[in-house]
Amino acid sequence: MIKGFDFLMDPLQWFNLTKEALTLAESELDTSQFELMILIQLDTDLQIFSTSKSQVEVESAALLGQAWRSLTNILTNELQLETWNSLTIKSHSKVVTIYSLGFDVLLVILSEAAVDSLDVLKIILRFIFQIGYQKKYETVGLVSSEGYPVWLNSVEEMDDFLFAISITSLLSLVERIDYEVSAGGIDACILQGTGNLLLNVAFNPSQDLALVVTQQGTDLDAVTLDPELKSLYQKIVDPVIYSAIVPEIIDEDREQMLEEIRQAFEGETTDEEIQTLNIFDTEMLKSLENEIKTVAKKYRANEISIGYLRRRMRLPAEVLSMALEYLIGEGTISGKVGKARKSGREILVLDSSVDIDKDDIEQIKIVKTQIGDLFIPINPLLTQLPSVQPSEVAVQEVISEALGEFQIMLTLADTDPLYLFVNDLRSIGAQLESSTKTLNLLKQQLSETDQDDVLQTELARRRGNLDEKIFEQRSAITGKVSRFYIDLLNSYRLFIRLLPPPVKFNRSKRKKKVIVIFKCSAYNCRTTVRIRDNSTTWVKLSVFATLLGIYDGFPEKSPPIVIKLKTILENRLKNLIALIEEEEINKDFVLEDYLFIENLDELLITNTQRDNAVNKLRKARAGRGIDKEDFYSLFGQCNSCNRWYCKKHMVTTNKCQYC
Amino acid sequence: MDEQIKNELRTILEEVFQKNSQIQMISLITPEGLPILTLNRESENGLSEITDSGILNRYAALAGASTTLGERTLSTLSQEKVRLIHVQGKTKDIAIAVSPHLISLVVTEPSGSPNLIAEKLNTELKAKL
Numbered sequence: 207m208i209k210g211f212d213f214l215m216d217p218l219q220w221f222n223l224t225k226e227a228l229t230l231a232e233s234e235l236d237t238s239q240f241e242l243m244i245l246i247q248l249d250t251d252l253q254i255f256s257t258s259k260s261q262v263e264v265e266s267a268a269l270l271g272q273a274w275r276s277l278t279n280i281l282t283n284e285l286q287l288e289t290w291n292s293l294t295i296k297s298h299s300k301v302v303t304i305y306s307l308g309f310d311v312l313l314v315i316l317s318e319a320a321v322d323s324l325d326v327l328k329i330i331l332r333f334i335f336q337i338g339y340q341k342k343y344e345t346v347g348l349v350s351s352e353g354y355p356v357w358l359n360s361v362e363e364m365d366d367f368l369f370a371i372s373i374t375s376l377l378s379l380v381e382r383i384d385y386e387v388s389a390g391g392i393d394a395c396i397l398q399g400t401g402n403l404l405l406n407v408a409f410n411p412s413q414d415l416a417l418v419v420t421q422q423g424t425d426l427d428a429v430t431l432d433p434e435l436k437s438l439y440q441k442i443v444d445p446v447i448y449s450a451i452v453p454e455i456i457d458e459d460r461e462q463m464l465e466e467i468r469q470a471f472e473g474e475t476t477d478e479e480i481q482t483l484n485i486f487d488t489e490m491l492k493s494l495e496n497e498i499k500t501v502a503k504k505y506r507a508n509e510i511s512i513g514y515l516r517r518r519m520r521l522p523a524e525v526l527s528m529a530l531e532y533l534i535g536e537g538t539i540s541g542k543v544g545k546a547r548k549s550g551r552e553i554l555v556l557d558s559s560v561d562i563d564k565d566d567i568e569q570i571k572i573v574k575t576q577i578g579d580l581f582i583p584i585n586p587l588l589t590q591l592p593s594v595q596p597s598e599v600a601v602q603e604v605i606s607e608a609l610g611e612f613q614i615m616l617t618l619a620d621t622d623p624l625y626l627f628v629n630d631l632r633s634i635g636a637q638l639e640s641s642t643k644t645l646n647l648l649k650q651q652l653s654e655t656d657q658d659d660v661l662q663t664e665l666a667r668r669r670g671n672l673d674e675k676i677f678e679q680r681s682a683i684t685g686k687v688s689r690f691y692i693d694l695l696n697s698y699r700l701f702i703r704l705l706p707p708p709v710k711f712n713r714s715k716r717k718k719k720v721i722v723i724f725k726c727s728a729y730n731c732r733t734t735v736r737i738r739d740n741s742t743t744w745v746k747l748s749v750f751a752t753l754l755g756i757y758d759g760f761p762e763k764s765p766p767i768v769i770k771l772k773t774i775l776e777n778r779l780k781n782l783i784a785l786i787e788e789e790e791i792n793k794d795f796v797l798e799d800y801l802f803i804e805n806l807d808e809l810l811i812t813n814t815q816r817d818n819a820v821n822k823l824r825k826a827r828a829g830r831g832i833d834k835e836d837f838y839s840l841f842g843q844c845n846s847c848n849r850w851y852c853k854k855h856m857v858t859t860n861k862c863q864y865c
Numbered sequence: 866m867d868e869q870i871k872n873e874l875r876t877i878l879e880e881v882f883q884k885n886s887q888i889q890m891i892s893l894i895t896p897e898g899l900p901i902l903t904l905n906r907e908s909e910n911g912l913s914e915i916t917d918s919g920i921l922n923r924y925a926a927l928a929g930a931s932t933t934l935g936e937r938t939l940s941t942l943s944q945e946k947v948r949l950i951h952v953q954g955k956t957k958d959i960a961i962a963v964s965p966h967l968i969s970l971v972v973t974e975p976s977g978s979p980n981l982i983a984e985k986l987n988t989e990l991k992a993k994l
Contacts, residue, residue, distance in 0.1 A: 345942070364941070364942075368941055369941060369942075371941075372937055372938045372939075372940070372941035372942070373938060375934040375935075375937035375938050376934060376935065376937075376938045378934060379930065379931055379934040379935060379950070380952055382927065382930060383927065383931070383952050383959055384952070384954060386923060386924070386927050387927075387954070387957055387959050387972055388956070388957070389952065389954025389955065389956055389957040389958075389959060390954055390955040390956030390957065391954060391955045391956075392952055392953065392954050392955070393953045393954070393955065394952075394953040395950065395951065395952045395953070396949075396950070396951040396952075396953075396980070397935055397938060397939065397947065397949070397950050397951075398947075398948045398949035398950075398951075399939050399943060399945030399946065399947060399948055400945050400946045400947070400948045401943060401944075401945040402945075403939060403942060403943050403945050405938070405939070405942070420942060426980075688897065691897070692897050692898045692929060695898060695929075696898065696926055696929045696930065699922060699923075699926040700926075754918070754922055755918035755922070756918065756919060756922065844919075845923075846917065846919055846920055847917065847919040847920075848919040848922070848923075849919070
């Protein structure tokens with residue numbers, strides 16, 4: 207086996223490398239589907255390599271090379287094709303695909319018509335990295351844009367699913383940067399850690415795959431990709447060939463490792479945390495079970511898309527996958543989670559389906575209508591998504607993409623982690639309280655025992671220790687509170703992308719409710735939408751929109767219930783900022799200054815409140831019922847000033863006429 | 866922020882813009898996520914300061930999200946924090962350099978080396994902040 211090529215490769219080295227990779231790939235492929243796999247290098251010295259199964263004469267290969275050359279010339283000269291990557295010829299039952307792998311190396315594959323030869327290319331790419339670049343990169347992985355690992359080569363033992371999940375965070379980031387800065391699509395993203403870690407993610411043209419390489423060092427060249435590798439990788443455009451049915455036999459080692467990594471994995475939810483989240487409860491599990499059983503019964507489906515379940519249940523991927531694991535583990539549902547062989551979508555495969563009768567068929571019609579309702583309203587989603595171009599993409603695609611992105615917005619505005627944060631703070635607060643009480647007791651004892659030297663010394667020593675402990679607890683609180691404040695502001699920045707801050711609150715006849723009024727931000731415009739709702743979410747939104755400077759001020763002349771809540775929120779914020787701005791931790795302190803952390807969660811909007819608010823706006827109608835449009839169809843948000851305007855005052859779906 | 870310090874920062878940034886014609890925008894943000902100063906190159910080669918809080922907040926949010934999401938990625942591979950994120954776009958290159966006292970967001974033309982500029986800025990401005 208060839209080990210560690212020099213990185214400036216010559217054509218022969220490249221041919222040998224692809225040859226080795228193809229040989230190894232052959233062992234992973236179902237060779238009954240492939241009649242022929244050969245490599246040809248159209249150099250002056252013609253090189254040919256055919257796999258164990260294929261028998262090719264030199265003359266035929268040379269002829270094929272000649273044909274390819276002529277075809278290339280015709281296409282580049284006559285049709286002005288700039289580059290030329292692959293050629294496919296299909297008959298009813300067979301297909302020949304020729305890929306150009308760089309350095310004049312051609313890969314010719316003759317297979318059954320139904321087989322996708324991109325699979326071969328993906329596996330070859332993996333072995334090329336494994337054989338030729340094992341010295342150059344510490345880790346190389348191929349991840350689909352949906353966050354599934356296609357393959358991973360790593361010198362360290364690493365779980366490929368966790369690796370893929372971590373890269374997905376980066377993919378979200380890149381998408382966001384592209385959108386915010388209008389970078390016109392992204393080719394690569396390089397990440398450098400404070401230590402020595404370098405990471406490079408390259409995207410293929412259709413942005414459905416991410417190739418990740420990492421290496422230690424400070425020189426960015428350590429993670430650059432050779433042009434041949436890049437060109438080979440960029441030919442693989444289909445993300446959905448990979449097929450990975452989860453094994454039925456539980457791999458205990460893997461489970462244990464996964465568990466350990468999960469626990470050590472900062473920022474991701476652990477099992478324990480998941481259980482503390484409100485969403486992972488019996489009610490949710492029951493409704494998930496019902497949903498699965500209903501779909502299975504009504505559609506006689508034994509495969510259900512995980513994406514569908516995620517949207518239907520409004521659950522983050524991690525939670526849904528754990529809930530499914532649990533239901534399957536408990537035997538409530540009989541089946542397994544895997545990937546569709548052709549499309550690569552993650553699916554739940556159920557063991558048996560139920561026969562349907564006439565009633566069921568009637569029911570199917572009803573459910574179909576309900577499912578249709580799921581896709582309403584589309585307009586509001588489109589207004590939020592400038593990247594979606596309805597004229598260029600098929601409507602169905604727009605809808606699913608829009609729903610997907612709206613879901614992403616909802617996920618990003620997830621406040622559950624912030625609640626966990628507040629819990630942490632509470633527990634340090636409780637420790638501080640108990641330390642302070644002990645300190646006060648010690649102080650008292652010290653003042654009472656001024657004659658006994660030994661006891662006095664011991665008490666003084668304990669006091670010293672306690673002072674140190676209190677200092678540490680207070681520093682921890684200050685640090686965490688600062689972090690909390692940043693996350694809090696960020697979460698509201700996201701909320702303001704989903705929910706408009708109201709311009710006015712009016713009294714409602716119903717106790718505990720107010721009339722919340724939204725108006726187009728154009729000065730003279732009278733387009734208004736009113737809803738009757740609990741004031742909590744909307745008051746919070748107004749307070750933070752004012753704090754972030756997005757809105758000029760809190761609505762004047764609000765009812766007492768609103769003013770009361772506003773005052774409470776502002777006081778909490780005042781205490782919080784005072785603590786952050788405290789120049790240094792002084793020795794004397796008042797425990798009362800820290801008591802507010804007990805109630806910090808009052809500053810947050812829960813996920814349920816967020817969803818209720820979105821639903822209210824979806825149901826809200828302008829005027830007196832004549833206009834059938836809801837809030838999101840009537841209003842759009844300007845991406846420059848973040849204000850909401852009615853359609854008349856928007857130039858495009860995401861720009862107001864004033865920006 | 867002190868107006869005098871802000872003026873000094875502006876002078877430094879203007880010089881950086883002048884020396885590097887490929888720069889399109891620089892935004893300085895505190896590690897807490899508050900905007901400090903954002904300069905943008907106008908088409909006729911003049912510079913303008915962005916003062917619209919809506920836009921400034923978006924960049925600040927972008928810096929915040931970048932650090933968090935970047936750290937999630939690094940935490941599986943090592944225990945490092947994010948120092949630099951360099952995104953190579955088709956029409957623009959973007960770099961975000963993170964240091965304990967400052968986050969710089971630099972946008973340039975493609976292959977405009979925003980990573981080098983952003984890191985240099987963070988080092989140079991350390992004394993000023």
